[in-house]
Amino acid sequence: MIGFHPRTEVTLMRVDPFALRLRQLRKKAGLTQDQEADAINAASGRPTVTRREISRWEQSENIPTNHTLGHIAVVCGVPFDELQREAKAARARRRKARRHDEEDPDDMKRRTVLEGALIGASAAAEPWQRLAAVLQRGSRVDEASAATLIDRAADLHLQELNLSPRHLQYKVEAHLDAITAVLSQAGRHERALTIAAGETAALAGWVAWDLGEHAKADAYYKVTEKCATTAGHPPLRALALAYASYGDHAPVNKLRYLRQAAQDVRGRGNAAAAAWVHGRYAEEAAQLGDDTQALHALERAQFAYDFADHTSEQAWVRFVTPYRMDSLALSVYGQLQRSELTTTADGALARLGDDLPDGGVVVLGDLAMALLRGGDVDQGVDVARKFAAAAQAKSTTMGRERALAIAGSLPSDQRDLAHHLRQLAA
Numbered sequence: 145m146i147g148f149h150p151r152t153e154v155t156l157m158r159v160d161p162f163a164l165r166l167r168q169l170r171k172k173a174g175l176t177q178d179q180e181a182d183a184i185n186a187a188s189g190r191p192t193v194t195r196r197e198i199s200r201w202e203q204s205e206n207i208p209t210n211h212t213l214g215h216i217a218v219v220c221g222v223p224f225d226e227l228q229r230e231a232k233a234a235r236a237r238r239r240k241a242r243r244h245d246e247e248d249p250d251d252m253k254r255r256t257v258l259e260g261a262l263i264g265a266s267a268a269a270e271p272w273q274r275l276a277a278v279l280q281r282g283s284r285v286d287e288a289s290a291a292t293l294i295d296r297a298a299d300l301h302l303q304e305l306n307l308s309p310r311h312l313q314y315k316v317e318a319h320l321d322a323i324t325a326v327l328s329q330a331g332r333h334e335r336a337l338t339i340a341a342g343e344t345a346a347l348a349g350w351v352a353w354d355l356g357e358h359a360k361a362d363a364y365y366k367v368t369e370k371c372a373t374t375a376g377h378p379p380l381r382a383l384a385l386a387y388a389s390y391g392d393h394a395p396v397n398k399l400r401y402l403r404q405a406a407q408d409v410r411g412r413g414n415a416a417a418a419a420w421v422h423g424r425y426a427e428e429a430a431q432l433g434d435d436t437q438a439l440h441a442l443e444r445a446q447f448a449y450d451f452a453d454h455t456s457e458q459a460w461v462r463f464v465t466p467y468r469m470d471s472l473a474l475s476v477y478g479q480l481q482r483s484e485l486t487t488t489a490d491g492a493l494a495r496l497g498d499d500l501p502d503g504g505v506v507v508l509g510d511l512a513m514a515l516l517r518g519g520d521v522d523q524g525v526d527v528a529r530k531f532a533a534a535a536q537a538k539s540t541t542m543g544r545e546r547a548l549a550i551a552g553s554l555p556s557d558q559r560d561l562a563h564h565l566r567q568l569a570a
Contacts, residue, residue, distance in 0.1 A: 160204040162234035167202040169220040175321065177202075180219060186318035187215040207234055221325035285326055290333035293323050297340040298459030300347055313351045320344045335375045342371030342380045343460045350387045354545075361391060379417055382408035383460050386421055389428065390545075398428045415452035416461035419445045423472035430479040442476050445469070470495060471510035478514025485518045505534045509546030516553040525558055532561065535568050545569075 170180050177198040184193045193212070200206040208216060213231055217224040300316055307315070323341045330337045349364030365384040372380035382405035389401040402425040409417040426441035446469070454464045470492040477485040492507055508531040515524030528550050535547060551565040 159202075160234050160237060162207065162230050163202050163204040165230055166208075166216070169216075169222060170198070170202075173220050173321070173325070175219075179317070179321070182314045183219040183318040183321045184212065184215045186315060187218045187322055188212075207231055207238065218322055218325055221328070285329050285331060285333050285337070287333075289326075290330070290337060293319075293326070294336060294340045294459065297323070297344045298462055300344065301460045302462045304347065304351075304463060309351050309354045313348065313355065316344060316348045316351060320348060335377075338371050338375040339377050339380055340459065342368045342375070342377075343383065343458075345371065346380070346383045346387055346460065349384070350390075353387070353391045358391065362388075378408035379414055379458055381405070382417060382421055383458075386424055389424060395428065395432055399425065402428065413457055415448050416454040416457045416464045419449035419452055419469065420461065420464045420472075421445075422448060423469065423476075426476045427472060427479075430476045433480075435480055438476050438480060439482075442473060445472065466495060467492075467507045471507045474507070474510040474514040478510070478517040481518050485514055486520075489515065489523075505531065506546070508534055509550065512550050513546065513553060516550070521555055525554065525561070528554065528558075528561060528565070532565055532568065 170177070173180070175183065177195040181193045181195050181198050185191045197206070201208055208231065210228055210231070213227045214224050217227050296319055300312070300319060303315065304312060320341065323337055323344060327334065327337055327341065345364045346368040349361040349368065352358075352364060353361035365388050368384035369381050372378060372384070385401040385405040385408070389398045389405075392398050392401065402421060405421045406418065406425065409421055422441045422445035426438045426445060429438035429441055449464075449469055452461075452464070454461045470488070473488050474485070474492060476482075477488055489511055492511055496507060508527060512524055512528040512531050515521075515527060518524075531546070531550065547565040547569040551562040551569070554562045554565075
């Protein structure tokens with residue numbers, strides 16, 4: 145009969161209890177389907193799950209594999225064995241409903257055994273799967289799993305130099321979800337993971353500010369400060385304050401934030417952080433035309449950097465490379481129109497070389513601004529063109545603000561270049 149469907153197909157249209165369970169877990173975690181997909185991809189290290197796939201799981205159209213269930217467990221903060229048990233029951237219900245299933249039972253058994261073997265291998269080779277296994281056992285997060293989360297937080301601060309703000313925001317917020325999900329199982333790693341969570345939240349705030357989401361940025365900075373207090377780790381507050389100093393419109397507040405940040409990074413192991421904070425203070429003092437304070441702060445920044453190792457100190461100082469220090473000096477000398485600008489510019493260009501390194505976009509932007517403010521208009525325009533090409537090739541969170549500043553400083557005969565830079569910023 146036309147329009148008639150077997151009873152088994154009608155049964156399949158009903159939402160399975162496991163599908164409802166997945167939907168409830170996502171909502172309890174405060175995630176949209178897009179956000180959960182991003183978080184799962186961050187946990188697996190592969191962009192394989194989409195919002196559509198999440199929807200199919202929640203509509204009983206499909207059931208996640210055991211491998212994917214491990215990542216869902218991490219994202220939603222539930223034991224892996226619990227999800228695995230419920231998924232197994234859902235698959236059994238699905239097979240019972242599909243009486244027309246043509247798969248050979250022996251083939252199904254062999255596939256199940258192979259899948260189990262693959263999961264076991266993945267658990268040994270993939271740190272994220274190790275983390276899921278820890279949750280499965282209901283025990284504390286182990287050393288390797290905690291290190292994976294912490295290293296990933298550090299790596300995101302490096303990716304800032306190469307990713308667009310929106311792409312970086314997805315990755316940062318997904319990783320923050322992953323850390324948050326395991327904090328209750330952190331055990332003796334709780335302090336280190338709280339610090340990593342604060343570092344990730346601070347970066348999330350910085351990206352939100354760059355995207356114009358200022359209230360969201362402030363909320364992230366406050367969470368970062370709370371993590372700093374909880375962990376008893378003042379340098380983490382310095383990170384939030386230094387990021388916030390970019391967004392505050394009142395110069396007096398900017399300097400106040402940076403003075404407090406300088407206090408927070410005193411002591412051993414914070415040389416790179418101190419160099420950045422003092423360099424930021426020098427920039428803001430130069431903006432106010434205070435030569436004495438600006439030059440003194442820049443000298444302190446350069447002195448601190450002589451003792452710094454940005455690859456082994458605070459995770460978030462990975463971006464405080466020699467190129468970044470060049471950009472701070474260029475910014476200060478350019479604003480103050482100091483004679484040191486010429487030699488600093490030559491040294492910065494020599495350090496960049498022919499192949500633009502990570503952070504090179506920032507240096508070119510600050511160099512262009514410094515030259516234009518310092519009166520070397522022809523070279524400033526030339527470097528501004530190089531900056532425009534680099535910023536278009538590598539859209540970063542540091543490019544937008546510099547593009548707007550350069551566009552406003554170009555001479556009137558460079559209207560096309562100024563227009564192009566404003567389009568980049570938009």
